[in-house]
Amino acid sequence: IAGITQAPTSQILAAGRRMTLRCTQDMRHNAMYWYRQDLGLGLRLIHYSNTAGTTGKGEVPDGYSVSRANTDDFPLTLASAVPSQTSVYFCASSLTGDTEAFFGQGTRLTVV
């Protein structure tokens, strides 16, 4: 089934550790995004990529990095996790920047 796959589904991480959240899409979408969802704050954009080889910062990029080596994959890395990064992380993609966005099932991350 075509769509977006995120891994892991959930993770408990010790503060200070490095972690990479994986996101793969098989729809050949050009644009990909990472959002975090927090109670009371809603969904906020972390980083985005409008095409392979380019990335940009969203609303809350600090403490996160991304890469876009190819069309299908858009990993999100936490270099040194902190408790405030406890959240549910969603990867999304769209054919182009102004078309319908599709979301993955999310990664629930707890930093302790």
Added chain:
Amino acid sequence: KQEVTQIPAALSVPEGENLVLNCSFTDSAIYNLQWFRQDPGKGLTSLLLIQSSQREQTSGRLNASLDKSSGRSTLYIAASQPGDSATYLCAVMDAGGTSYGKLTFGQGTILTVHP
């Protein structure tokens, strides 16, 4: 900065009712507006996308309207069913080069349809 507000925050209705969810946004310069559904512990499912040049979109029992000049959108659900129970999220994409592709979300409306 774009701000998106959804009213009401929660809604509980009996099965069979027609209902309206509201979304307002502060900056009318948008590319499009998208409505999503989110079930507890799950990802977001796209329901409808309305381009800025459109006034409404329909999919089955769902109808979304857009009044860009007043900064409002409504999602109309006809003949509601218990399976419609979920959180409904509205998101806008601002026009302008640096905003391309970025969605600003509302806080959502939690809908409960009881039998």
